[in-house]
Amino acid sequence: NAGVTQTPKFQVLKTGQSMTLQCAQDMNHNSMYWYRQDPGMGLRLIYYSASEGTTDKGEVPNGYNVSRLNKREFSLRLESAAPSQTSVYFCASSKAGVKDTQYFGPGTRLTVL
Amino acid sequence: QKEVEQNSGPLSVPEGAIASLNCTYSDRGSQSFFWYRQYSGKSPELIMFIYSNGDKEDGRFTAQLNKASQYVSLLIRDSQPSDSATYLCAVNPGGNNRLAFGKGNQVVVIP
Numbered sequence: 745n746a747g748v749t750q751t752p753k754f755q756v757l758k759t760g761q762s763m764t765l766q767c768a769q770d771m772n773h774n775s776m777y778w779y780r781q782d783p784g785m786g787l788r789l790i791y792y793s794a795s796e797g798t799t800d801k802g803e804v805p806n807g808y809n810v811s812r813l814n815k816r817e818f819s820l821r822l823e824s825a826a827p828s829q830t831s832v833y834f835c836a837s838s839k840a841g842v843k844d845t846q847y848f849g850p851g852t853r854l855t856v857l
Numbered sequence: 858q859k860e861v862e863q864n865s866g867p868l869s870v871p872e873g874a875i876a877s878l879n880c881t882y883s884d885r886g887s888q889s890f891f892w893y894r895q896y897s898g899k900s901p902e903l904i905m906f907i908y909s910n911g912d913k914e915d916g917r918f919t920a921q922l923n924k925a926s927q928y929v930s931l932l933i934r935d936s937q938p939s940d941s942a943t944y945l946c947a948v949n950p951g952g953n954n955r956l957a958f959g960k961g962n963q964v965v966v967i968p
């Protein structure tokens with residue numbers, strides 16, 4: 745099992761450009777999440793999908809959109825990138841219950857110039 | 858008040874000593890508690906979870922939960938240089954399957 749995979753690993757964008765971060769899991773998990781991690785800020789939830797067909801905003805959703813393409817895949821889109829979106833982005837997945845562990849992908853390091 | 862707080866500053870411990878990390882949370886209805894380890898440049902990986910009051914041991918790691926005082930702690934016994942990492946406390950406030958993370962504590966084990 746690959747677990748949670750993310751593409752790309754690194755990306756540099758110019759302000760105003762758009763891009764989509766891809767995430768896939770092969771653990772048959774129902775829930776998927778997108779986080780960003782900034783120095784001194786910890787992990788902050790951007791969006792999550794409790795199950796296929798549903799998405800909800802997290803703590804910092806502004807400037808982002810998501811798509812739960814199917815049970816396996818959950819993508820994060822930046823429509824018009826801003827320097828404030830420079831961060832490391834992690835995708836995670838879990839079964840669904842409140843006691844279920846979240847498993848993280850390797851991350852995407854994004855720089856917006 | 859932030860949902861999950863971890864005391865600040867890196868923790869330096871000599872090799873073989875006990876490292877003690879603390880975490881407090883604000884939502885009294887929180888149901889599950891997790892400790893993740895994150896090496897520099899890597900993603901978080903789960904090392905412990907605890908749901909009930911008391912202690913839970915797994916190898917050199919012990920998680921302690923006190924729901925009345927709303928804190929959860931992690932002890933690392935016989936600390937090794939490979940334990941040098943940032944440790945993230947995460948809490949499920951209940952009602953959904955979202956996690957709230959603390960900012961993390963950096964642990965440095967000195968050989």
